[in-house]
Every structure is written in C-alpha cells, then in structure tokens.
Amino acid sequence: MSIFMTLRIAIKALNRNKMRTMLTMLGMIIGVGAVITMVALGKGAQSTIEEQVKAAGTNMININAGNYSIGGVRQGQGMSNTLMPEDAEAIRALPGVQYAAAGADSRGQVIAGNQNWSTRVQGTEVDLPLIRSWSIKYGSFFTQQDVNSAAKVAVLGTVVSDTLFGPDADPVGQIMRIRNQPFKVIGVMASKGQSAMGQDQDDTIFVPFTTVQKKLQGQQHINNITVSASSPETAPVAALITETLRARHKLMPGDPDDFMVRTLEEMASVRSETARTMGTLLAAIAGVSLLVGGIGIMNIMLVSVTERTREIGLRMAIGARGKDVLLQFLVEAVVLSLFGGIIGIGFGFGLAAAAEKFLQWPTTIPPNAIGMAFGFAAATGVFFGFYPARKAASLDPIEALRFE
C-alpha cells in the first residue's frame, strides 16, 4: 500500500472520532505551543541584552588601571598610577582603534544654588560621546581646547542636572561648585538609563580629564582609557592594546599586567549566560509538556488499537501485512502529532504576542524554532506511536477477528 493511501486511511480514521482526535491533539498543541512561547521569551530576553550592550556604546573596550602592591600590601583596582595620558595617545594610534579617551575619575559633593548632591566626576576627552554613542540634550560637550587648558567646565548627566537645577531645566551657562571649585555648566547629556552592569549612567558629571588631574585630584596618572574599536571584532584589538601597554610599561614576560582590558562583550556575556540558563530551564519545561503530549498520544493510540481490534483482524484477513498495519497506526500517530504541532505553532505565536502586549516582555521567534517544533512534534509522534502500532501489527488475525 502506498504511503499516500496510508495517509488517506489515517486521516479517515481520525475523522471518525473527531472529539477524541481533538483532545489528543490538545496535548501536542500545548506542548508545541509551550516550546514556541518559551523560545520566543528566551530569545527576546537575549536580544534585549544585546541591545543594551549596543546602547552602552558600539565596539567599546575599557582599560582600567590595575591594582598595585607596595611591599606586599595590595591596593584596590584602579589604584595603580602607571597609566598615563601618553598611553592613551599610543592606543589612539593603534590600527583598529577608532577613538580613545583618557579618563581620570573623582567623586565629590556638588553644589548649585541651595541644592547639593554627591556624584561621580568623570574626567574624559572630547570623543567620549562618540565612543558611547551618547547624544547631548542641552548645550554642547567640551572641546579639545578645554582639555588642553584644564578648563573648569562641566557637562551634566540628567540625574545631576535634574537634582541641582530642577527637572527639565536648561542649566547651560549656570555656575556650580564641584568640591568647592566653581565650574561653568556647558551642557547636559541625554538620558541613557542603566548600564549593562546595572549602574545609573545618568548620575555623573563629565569634565576634561586634565581638569580632574590638575584641579581636583592633583595626580599625573589617569584611571582609565575608553576605546572604540573600528569593528565589532574587539578581541584582537584588546590583545593589541594589552601588548602595547605591557611594552610601554616595560613589564617583563611573567610580570602581571598593571592594567585591565575588558571588552563589553565580556561584560555582556555574564548576563547572556543567565539568559541562556533561563532558556535551558524554559526548554526543559517545554520538553516536559511535549513528553506529556506524547504520552497522551500513546495512550489514545493504545485505546484505539484495542477498540479497533476487529478492524485490524479484518484488514489482516483481506491481505494487510504486519508492516501495513504498523504503518497505518504509525501514520495516524504522526498525523495527530503534526496537526497538533501546526496548531501548537499558531498557539505559541499567539501566546508570545500576548506576552509582548500585556507583560511588555519582548519576544522574538527565530524561524528555525518553527522547524524545530515541527520536527519535535513528528519525532514525538513516531516515538510514542511506535509501541501501539507494533502492538497492532503483532495481533493474530484469528484472535483479532474473534475479539468482542
């Protein structure tokens, strides 16, 4: 008997008991629907993280001054004073580096009028807004001339601006005090929200790094360098930077780095890992529902084989071989699971759309998830349909015909 014929017979048999067919399919529908929904939610979370990484700045590489020890007493990270502005110059000249900005950090109380606030003061260079793809809301960023002259100019993050000057006020041109020194506000950054590491990026003040060095901290070294690579392949650039800095700092082979180079990719990978763990968990739940759906199919097929024993006996009497009967019941199980799978895919799409709409959870359904769900459905059908089908095929025609 041809497979096409078998398919027709299977569909006819399933049609004879629509209610039972629907209920059996329900298990499959929920199983496959769960797979699709879970994948959609997992992928959605992952792409959110990727977007956050992108928002933090494209192709970014961070270089922080390392720890150093004096006579065996280790100081905290960033305490080493070996990172110099000239290092930033050297890095800027490296191939694959688009921008580089030397950074010197400070913290302190800032005052404007009758308001005060404690915040980070980040000394940096003119290219920082480009590196971190950060736009300016009011006024402008400082210029190279400001850097050269260590000018007392400040560009505020929105949190600082809102706290000191009131929400949505334009403070450009106002005077404020940072650690009791007067600074002129020349701009306000647009809001950027939380970083990939969970830090509020808007609670900060940008000033020229030279100003931090000379006016606030009184230090020769810098604390960090922020680099933007010209392509998303940041790893080789990071390696080149490490090599350059080691040479400049005259480190011997075997000496530990006195700086740390980190790419955003690395930072994001921690959170991606979390997302992946969650994805695995969701996949396990989906797998369990598929399993339950499959057992449902096996259950119904076993009932069906018993109920149709006489039919099987008759088919055998008129010439059906064992493998014809096997194939018939196997195809019935696969048709059940595939139809269930198709409806389940639709159901999953619906659920994902609902999650996006009502829970504001971003979802993405990759095309291969549909193929995968379809394949799983078919495999479930074959796997759980085989035992009942083999049971049917191994019936003795005489016994089967006598069956009441």
Place this chain on the structure above:
Amino acid sequence: MPPILQVRKLVKTYTVGEVIVRALRGADMDVQAGEFVAITGPSGSGKSTLMHILGCLDRPTSGQYILDGNDVSQMSKDQLAVIRNRKIGFVFQGFNLLSRTTALDNVELPLLYNGALKLKTADRHQRAMEALTSVGLGDRYHHYPNQLSGGQQQRVAIARALVTQPTILLADEPTGNLDTRTSIEVMDIFQTLNKERGITILLITHEMDIAEYGTRVVRFRDGRIQTDSQVLDRRDAKQELAALPPPEDDPPVPAHAGATAGDVDHGGVA
C-alpha cells in the same frame, strides 16, 4: 485438471495452558474448481480450525495444503497475507464491515492492499462498483453499514470478498446472524455466483439445511472427516425465495413480524 485445493494429512494441535488440544487429526480433502462445498460439524469438531488453515490465517502443525498450485503450508506470515489478498475472499458471520465507511469504500479495501495491481483510484471504484452490482447493491454504494439491513451488509461483505477475483470464496457461518428469509437471499447470491460465474465456494456452517445449498457436504467430527458426499437433492434458493411471501415494507408492522421478517434488526421472533 488438478484440484484447486488439496489438503493432505492436515494436523493442528494447540496448547492451551497445559492442555493439548488436537483440533485436526489428519484431514484429507480435494476441492475441484467450481464446487460449492459445505463443511459442517458440531462445535469443537475442528471445522473452524480447518477454515482458518484453508483461509491461510493459520498454519498447520503438520500436513500439506496446496492452494491453486502453491504449497502454502509453510509460508511466512507476510507471504500468507499476500495469498489471502490475491486468492481468498472471506465472508464472516459478523460481516466485519468498517463502520462510518461507505459500502463502496468497504468493498475497495482489499484492492488497497494489492500493490501489484497498481490500480488507479477510478479503476478501483469501477471494480468495487461491479462487485456491488453483482450482489444487487449497485444503488447503495454510498450508504454506511448502519444504514443497511443485515442482509445488505452481508452482501456488501460478499462484494468485498469478490472484488479481488479470488480463487476461492470462504464463508464462515455467513447466515449465522441472519433470519431465514435473509439467509435464503444470501444463499441465493452464493448459488448464483457458483452456477453462473463458476466461483468455487467453501461454506462453513453448523446448520444442515444451509449446507444443502451446496453441491457437496463434508461433515467433521473430532478433527477428522466423518462423511464426504455429493448433495443429491440440492436446494435452490431462487425457487424458495419465489415461494416465500414478499417481504413486508420497512418498517414492519409488529403484528406481522414473524418468520418472514426481512431485516435482522426487526425480525427474530421466528
């Protein structure tokens, strides 16, 4: 001309638990083409076992069974399935029609399992229609079994047995579920097929009067053939049908329901 069916020293023993049942103890029988053989005997005589072996549903423990020149006694299960499909037409007591399946689809069923014929759908329909017409149900092809009377259902089953043009027609108590009039109608079909188309028929029955529609009666007892004789005074179903009063209209009036009720679902008082 060699016999169409040859049985030599057929033995079949079963083990049921610890009891050994010797269902057949050495049966010998030849059937020529065109014969209408009735096999009778009390229950437990071995006639059902013989019928299973003759129908290639079972294999003998020992002995030989040659059907249409093929020794089928030692064939594999799959080979037997093919023999059943090509050479044997079954008619059962319980009709065994597929429910929720039209008469035409039921009749077509054996053709679906014959891969060698390579029939197109239209050819299958045509052959099934021819078989249905030959049992007088050409106009009922789209009916479902539950819309047909018992006699009509058995005729559909006969059409299904005929559709593959088998070497022998094997009928196992075909009138067991039918009332007298319908039984005669079914026997009329068998006689017509036997006389007009020369189809070889093996009929298993425990009713002697049904056996007398055949040309030859083989009586079984205790796993052996007790008597094997030609029927001298053969009954003619057509004549008997003509002599019977016409069947009542459907549905029958309860007061008249009796020996001549035409439908298995309504008769039964007789």
